Amino acid sequence: MGSTSALKVYIILAIAYQIGLFSPALTKFNVVIVNYLGENAILNLHCQSKDDDLGAHDLPYTNSFNWSFNVNIWKTTLYHCDMGSGDLKGHFDIFVAKRDMNRCGDDKCVWRVNRDVLYLYIIDVDDYVCQFDWPK
Template structure:
């Protein structure tokens, strides 16, 4: 049996600030995208029993750059809710929507 997940990366950096992101897992390279302010990049995948899903996104804007683990099934499957992961990318870091709190919480700061 498989469970489907949907991940969203949303540029919330502000006007005239593009976000460049390259997301991938060990099996899938989702390519490089340039997101204008307010734009989103999203993808779906399925997790089967006995397989651990993990996705990383290399992100940059202006002089900020980092490689972030945006999905790791043992850590994230339950805290996301409805199998949807919303990442809001802000100037101070990456925020994840936590369904139980009905709010975004800072997860990663820009290095």
């Protein structure tokens, strides 16, 4: 490859990096879901994306389930979870790349599943904020 071609490739990559098509800080993400339903309450959890089925998990009180993944370059990565415990049952979009990449801290989204609502830690607020009610 000639020096002119190499320069063109470098410029294209630099522009793509600047406009956010890819970045090491944006590609890898972690999601953590913690059961805060109360003592003796098991959280039944099944999470998946279009490409990855993470399987079913039963989380005892204060236990967590977590996974890591790469956000695609179009930032359309989506993970949803079916959750339940007793009379509580719901389907929730747990990670939506364009919604969550900037509001979760340190490339990690931490969810607290309570009996009343689901809370997400929001970096700008430095606290957990209600995101979803359980369906009635």
